[in-house]
Amino acid sequence: MEAHIKEHPAWFHRFDASWTPTVLILHSNGTERYRIEGYLPKEEFRAQLELGLARVVFKEKKWSDAERDYNAIVQNHPESDAAPEAMYWAAVSHYKGTNDHTILGKVAQQLEQKYPDSIWTKKALPWSGH
């Protein structure tokens, strides 16, 4: 659905869109699952959209499907800012689906190696015992 500020200002208010561009990904029941605010280059935008779709699956508690989708983002967009976030949530999805906590420490190490400056690496620090 496309909304222009001049044509549909009420929809901006309805969905609390206070800046453009804003892109929302909603679950089929209308619940917001992901929000992208501000311009992004094409490749980064594509990766963020895929993060949003993976988030929909994650929130449905379809853990193996979510893990697959997040891992696909890491594989398909390894240089994007979305990749470390996807790696983090793939680990969470795996843990939730299997109760195998060892994945968290492994992924924390991978994040440190591949994406040392990412905030998602910092978020994973407790997983590696730091």
Add this chain to the structure above:
Amino acid sequence: MPVQWSKDVDSALEEAKASRRPLLLDFSAAPA
């Protein structure tokens, strides 16, 4: 493949619900 953009939020929400598919909303101020 071109995107088929809906211009009606309520019908888009209904369609998403019926098809059980996620809905993408794009809020823009860009010139048409």
